Amino acid sequence: MEEEGYAPNRSVACEQARRDVYEAERRLHDVLQIEYPRNAAVRVVHHRGEYTGIVVGWDSIGCRVEVENDATGARKKWWSRHVELLSPNA
Secondary structure, eight states: OOOTTSOTTOOHHHHHHHHHHHHHHHHHHHHHHHHSOTTOEEEEEETTEEEEEEEEEEETTTTEEEEEETTTOOEEEEEGGGEEEOSSOO
């Protein structure tokens, strides 16, 4: 039985691959929340130096942690490889 609104000969493999990507993004978001809890103290290390801040959010598309800079209050998303956890969730 064909589903209404879908091409009858569409790629089922592509649909399954998209479902797999969605599930992987959901799992990544869960891991980001565990590894970098909200309000946790972190150090961001990048090519211009480093700074400390707190975790304020996550972005599973790209595996990024959103950090609020202690000194400036600015918020920026950093790849998780640039973020070091300093303390557990405050």
